[in-house]
Amino acid sequence: MPSLPVPWPWWLSGILIGLTVPLLFVLAGRAFGISTSFQQIGAMCCPRSRFDYLRNHDRRQGMWTVVFAAGIVTGGFIGAKLLSAEPPSLLPDAFHGIGGAVRLLTGGFLIGFGTRYAGGCTSGHSITGISHLNVPSLIATLCFFAGGLAVTWGAARFLF
Amino acid sequence: MTDFRNSRSRTPSAGSHHVSVFLIGVYLGILFITSDVASWNRIHAMFLFQEARMYLIIGTAIGTSMVSMFLLRRLRVRTVGGRPIRYEPKPWHRGVAIGGLLFGAGWAITGACPGPVYAQIGAGELRALWTLAGALLGMFAYAVLHPRLPH
Numbered sequence: 001m002p003s004l005p006v007p008w009p010w011w012l013s014g015i016l017i018g019l020t021v022p023l024l025f026v027l028a029g030r031a032f033g034i035s036t037s038f039q040q041i042g043a044m045c046c047p048r049s050r051f052d053y054l055r056n057h058d059r060r061q062g063m064w065t066v067v068f069a070a071g072i073v074t075g076g077f078i079g080a081k082l083l084s085a086e087p088p089s090l091l092p093d094a095f096h097g098i099g100g101a102v103r104l105l106t107g108g109f110l111i112g113f114g115t116r117y118a119g120g121c122t123s124g125h126s127i128t129g130i131s132h133l134n135v136p137s138l139i140a141t142l143c144f145f146a147g148g149l150a151v152t153w154g155a156a157r158f159l160f
Numbered sequence: 161m162t163d164f165r166n167s168r169s170r171t172p173s174a175g176s177h178h179v180s181v182f183l184i185g186v187y188l189g190i191l192f193i194t195s196d197v198a199s200w201n202r203i204h205a206m207f208l209f210q211e212a213r214m215y216l217i218i219g220t221a222i223g224t225s226m227v228s229m230f231l232l233r234r235l236r237v238r239t240v241g242g243r244p245i246r247y248e249p250k251p252w253h254r255g256v257a258i259g260g261l262l263f264g265a266g267w268a269i270t271g272a273c274p275g276p277v278y279a280q281i282g283a284g285e286l287r288a289l290w291t292l293a294g295a296l297l298g299m300f301a302y303a304v305l306h307p308r309l310p311h
Contacts, residue, residue: 010195010217018222020187021228028180029177029240031247039299067178071181071186073278075193075282076279083193084193092200107270108290110265112301119259125250134249148203151269153208
């Protein structure tokens, strides 16, 4: 397959990622968002959980989020194995070993807790929310960057 | 919480959308890899203000979404199921800010937001399974603390 050199230019990447919002609305009637899939997985694992957050989650309505996640996993495979000339470098070598696993687990914990507490992530808040001029989503996005900048500039010596 | 019966009657064919949802997921997963959005180095460079690429991608994505939603509304486009397109605004509460800060920290540490985590796993970067495991633990922790956190 003739392919564009990876990475694709920023403008093409941005336009195509942005089109996910209308595509999902028109073809499936859903608002673009990814982190709800975490709650869906939790609710599917523990349908009779004593925690309302999992028990009261509408698993039938939320099923699309894990189908979507499975699609992203598949797309990741296609992008890396079929469309990239060489294997893309996603995580640096510094993440090998126990230390790297602990950092990924800790960062992942913050992602799971933070996105669920904030009610969305880069997709649901930053892309979908801001493009609908939703003010809480704009504040959420400013906080995403504030948190990321604080870690990168403040705690970098200990982490990276 | 959503009323179960109500939501069921609104979507008589939720399952038939799953093929489209899966294919849009494939499309997005490909993009996360080919655009380098799932690369730790890109995210790190973004937070270090070393390159504009990630800001340009996110900004262009927001602009594209805004213009296309404007056009869809103008042309009164409906979903393939014939229903009107409705966006439910995400509400404000203190957790939006607190959770947002915590997520941002996790984003900077792991170099991935939730979508790219799934794409990394599919691309064969199996260390991202640690990130996903952490995210699920974080979600469970939120489920436990949910009644006691300020909202």
